[in-house]
Amino acid sequence: MHRKRIIAVLLLIIATIITIATAFKTGINPPAVNVAGSFGAILFLLATAKILDVKDDLFYCGVIFVYLASPIGSVLDLYRRFGPYDKIIHFISGILLASLGMLVISKLLKRAEMFFENKRAYLFSQVVFAFFFSSACAGIWEIFEFTADKLAGGGMQRGMLDTLTDMIAGNSGALLYCFIFVIMIYAGRLDKK
Structure with missing residues (x-):
């Protein structure tokens, strides 16, 4: 390190x-x-x-x-x-998890990149993966919260409304990340010729 x-x-x-x-x-x-x-x-x-x-x-x-x-x-x-602290953290986590998803898919497709004729299509596929990676992680986190509460008697879960708004906040953060990434694609900042 x-x-x-x-x-x-x-x-x-x-x-x-x-x-x-x-x-x-x-x-x-x-x-x-x-x-x-x-x-x-x-x-x-x-x-x-x-x-x-x-x-x-x-x-x-x-x-x-x-x-x-x-x-x-x-x-x-x-x-x-x-009150809003939980949603702020979930929003930020959506951004970070989308960024992490982008890293994961970039590593997985590193060798395949040269076979893509359309660079923008390749980048858009990464954006879609990043969003769904973040969304899946948000769902897994909510399952973890539920399980931890049931096993350890914690208080992370505060009902269905809390769970859904947490996931909406995380997905909103991921959407923001993806939106910015798409703008960068169209601006030509991510095209590696």
Whole structure:
């Protein structure tokens, strides 16, 4: 791992510890599962970045996202204290997951790219995959929330309306990412001749 990434992860760990200490000092007293989940999210980020060979910009966005989603959202209980916070996080996750989906499909089709006669059709197929990858991940996340709540007695799921609006927020983020990508295709910024 590069030195800058190591520093970013160390800062994330330190910020997480400070956030946890602050939560207990201010009387929020987060459940142990939320505290453990914050560190689990860091490990998941590291594993994903390693397996998929994620570029620096996406990695650093992931570091910020993990901090906002786990220590800030779960440990400081911002998901419940600030109503729109959950939807904001799901919107951002849609953007990041679409970006990750783009990385996945680019790696899968790296050798096939030379066989595409129409470069724009190739890029549009990537956009479609990125959107559906993000959408599938949002669905899998909601299944995880449901399962974790049932097994561990958590409070991540707050009913069908919450689940559907979470998925709509994530899909909206993915649509924004895809819309920007399509604009870049038409502007010629992504055509590699």
